[in-house]
Amino acid sequence: MEYKDLLKSYIDKSTLSLSEIEKKMRDKGFSTNKAYISKLQNGVHPPAGEDITRALAEVTGGDVDALLLAGYIEKAPDEIKSILTEATNTGQLFAFFALLISYVEKYRSSGVIDEELLQKIEVTNEVFANEYKYRLSTSFLKDFPEYAVELIVRLKQHFIPLTESISYRGVKINFADYVSKENKPIFKENPYPEIKEAAEAVSLEKLKDEQPAIAIPYEEELDSATQQKIIFFESLESDLELDLTDPEIQKKLKRAAKIIFSSED
Known part of the structure; x- marks a missing residue:
């Protein structure tokens, strides 16, 4: 349903007049007048911010996330709009989130990796790569299941960055347990033990030559440049199909991690 139609349905169900809605909006600190609201529900004005x-x-008692998503789709570039509309309408986007959440939650509760779910994630990832030209780097998932939370954040940021939940056929997924208000992953354990080990080693080496400082663990917020390096490295690792259980590969991974966390480009 389009933004204007969804908003109109909320207004009709609320039985509030536009003047009453205007007053309630002003009570919330918005100077939105009834003329503007009328234009929004009639499609004369594009979706609001x-x-x-x-x-x-x-104010109207409607579904916040549904209206946000409808507005985001309508204002998205044409190539993204068609992809997002199809993925949302067919439930494929919802299914991808559900698979990633089920995978990490089963591991958290049992400590065991669900191979069947992992296979379904890989298949769905291929579907998104082929149909929507979007691929997640899933190579860490088998060895570090908590990494699924990172993928949930990336999937959300790419397709529905403004919404806090997604619904399909009456079932709703809330992201609050996995994505912080700053759009950062909420981990229960560190999914990058090898990288963290290398990063801490680099920090200790620097402390010998620099003024005393507190080493910042990997889980804490990184600068954008470092984040981009990590994302690039993970994608490259996935493309090359490296075996993370191979000791030689792990050594190379540690050396690469030192480069990632160094101050040099």
């Missing part, structure tokens, strides 16, 4: 959209849904 995130804050106003969220407030309108709350």
